[in-house]
Amino acid sequence: MANAAPANTTNEVLAYDSLFINGEWRKPASQDTVVVTSASTGQIMGRMPVSTHADADAAVAAARRAFTDPTGWATWEPRQRARALRRLADELDARKDEMARRVSGQNGMPVSTSINFEAAVPAGVLRYYAALAEQLPVEETRPGVLRGTSLVHRTPLGVVAAIVPWNFPQTLTFFKLAPALAAGNTVVVKPSTETLLDFALLAQAVAAAGIPAGVINILSSGRGLGAYLVGHPGVDKISFTGSTAVGREIAGRAGQLLRPVTLELGGKSAAIILDDAELESNTEELFIASLLNNGQTCFASTRILAPRNRYTEVVEFYKALAEGSVVGDALDPATQIGPMVSAGHRDKVVSYIERGIADGATLVTGGPTSDHENGWFVRPTIFADVDNSSAIAQEEIFGPVLSIIAYEGDDEAIRIANDSEFGLGGTVWSTDAERAALIAKQVQTGTIGINHYLPDFAAPYGGVKSSGMGRELGPEGLAHYQQLHSIYI
Known part of the structure; x- marks a missing residue:
């Protein structure tokens, strides 16, 4: 049902009953639903299924299979991944008006702003990282100081959990998703409760673009779901945008696990x-x-x-x-x-x-x-x-x-x-x-x-002090989704 939902150009209530996991629409473990309302009127806009820890397990497992597939996404040549990112950008462009309408209806963003950000930035940042992936070498040879040479090889980290807020839901998702995918990682996306209907539309675009199963998995909201993903043994990196208070909790847990984390937090x-x-x-x-x-x-x-x-x-x-x-x-x-x-x-x-x-x-x-x-x-x-x-x-x-x-x-x-x-x-x-x-x-x-x-897109974005750690966008944003492998020759 979820993948067949039409564009909502009226006051029709959009009802979804499935989650996008492993490249298909999957019934959730729970029958509970989240009601999504209009910020402008308070009226119901739609319903989404609640995601449970079992659903998160399934999403992480699908992402892990896609990452470890010996002929899968992580092993593709950067040019091959770049072509897939551009297909996804094209599919998002085809849905941009509906995307802007859904985001604005849910979080109150003026639709004139949503058209310029939520409907345009995701495709733009995908195309930026597609080009960057083709241009930047994944390995380089450096002359040694002590002896020989060193081969520095850049590899993807693995499974990324992207936890995103409601204020610029699609823009900030793709600040994470585009570089993570360009580097060869697979991703589990966890949206905010306030903005869920736009992520159902994103899932449709992912399926239409032919992104391999398990590379992008999209949950909805659920009690303690973000914290569960942060500590999940199958997750290799956390990327979070949200409040400083929650960011501190994530940083503490990630520190205990020695798990890479990027935090874009509050500001004044x-x-x-x-x-x-x-x-x-x-x-x-x-x-x-x-x-x-x-x-x-x-x-x-x-x-x-x-x-x-x-x-x-x-x-x-x-x-x-x-x-x-x-x-x-x-x-x-x-x-x-x-x-x-x-x-x-x-x-x-x-x-x-x-x-x-x-x-x-x-x-x-x-x-x-x-x-x-x-x-x-x-x-x-x-x-x-x-x-x-x-x-x-x-x-x-x-x-x-x-x-x-x-x-x-x-x-x-x-x-x-x-x-x-x-x-x-x-x-x-x-x-x-x-x-x-x-x-x-x-x-x-x-x-x-x-x-x-x-x-x-070309410059690193992020904060200092209580505004976070790490950077998104630019080549630096791509580097945050890679690990370095040095081979001494």
């Missing part, structure tokens, strides 16, 4: 607006840097650092930006700010807004109430007169809430930017590219943009 990035920055001409880029996906973005620059001599101007700019944004149903092409992913997450964001007010910050616009009767909406909220030590400046809110913090001089801006346990993203805004680059290099973060922010 700073936007350093220099005294020569142009605001109006960068309106769209400033919006993307701080409010993309309703603020449900780990790299978002949610701490706005403004020079005191332009502080009022910056506050008024962000007030107008928030009040001028179209808030509405995620599936409306005109919407710029959609709902939060769930009622629980909306309540968490609202609690931070109430905390900011209680702690004495000035509420410029927005607030804890919503103008929408249905769905999980939060008005874009701007705080001024924020102390960088306050909760709204230090803790990840994951919603459309920005804190504007004053500074005097470039050195203080850098100090405030670095006064955070996180270090994932950030931005510097200036008309002087050389000055901006000098400041950017001093910010303790894994990535930072000048006059814009978007990760690029």
Whole structure:
């Protein structure tokens, strides 16, 4: 039934009864189901089967068989795997409109954003790693220092467990899946409970692309399933994107097992607006840097650092930006700010807004109430007169809430930017590219943009401090799914 579900262009409820394991649709071990709802309306969008530990065992076993097959995926020439990745990219392209609709319906991402990310990035990153796999040698000969030569051979790690979040579910899945597959690994994907219907569509694309059985296995959600995969004896590497708290638990368990792990965790990035920055001409880029996906973005620059001599101007700019944004149903092409992913997450964001007010910050616009009767909406909220030590400046809110913090001089801006346990993203805004680059290099973060922010496939992406460990994207991302084998000749 699952593989035959049609594209959902109406309000039809999508019902799936199977999981995609070992290249086929398999009945789950449990008859329990997960109800998936619309973030914009609260209405039921679909149902997915619950995945149990037994289902995870079956998925890991299928991935192991596919990996150890003497003529299987891991043994294919890189060019052969690259052709398969490009076929999968083509199949995803054929489903891109439905993919965008499903993601936006579930997690509240404005469909205009979903079209540019969830519907486009997976195919793009697959094609990037297909080309990279063809270009990079899997072995090299190095002249020895003591004697002879050394042959350094790169091999895949084995079975990868990819545990992905709900905010950019397909984009962040392929940050892991594309390099893992390009390197020759097999994968078990564990999505978030909030976004499952898009993974059923992904499974259809995998089957249509002719990816060998067991190379990609897709679970749904289930109690303790992520922790079970982290400790599973059949898993060789963990790749996780999610909260810092869960990331710490995974890192501890992986450390006990001496199992490789890549962690992309939370953020509380700073936007350093220099005294020569142009605001109006960068309106769209400033919006993307701080409010993309309703603020449900780990790299978002949610701490706005403004020079005191332009502080009022910056506050008024962000007030107008928030009040001028179209808030509405995620599936409306005109919407710029959609709902939060769930009622629980909306309540968490609202609690931070109430905390900011209680702690004495000035509420410029927005607030804890919503103008929408249905769905999980939060008005874009701007705080001024924020102390960088306050909760709204230090803790990840994951919603459309920005804190504007004053500074005097470039050195203080850098100090405030670095006064955070996180270090994932950030931005510097200036008309002087050389000055901006000098400041950017001093910010303790894994990535930072000048006059814009978007990760690029060719550059390593990841965080420092409590924002994670390891890197995704770029050649470095591929290297994280390979192990080195030195042969001394």
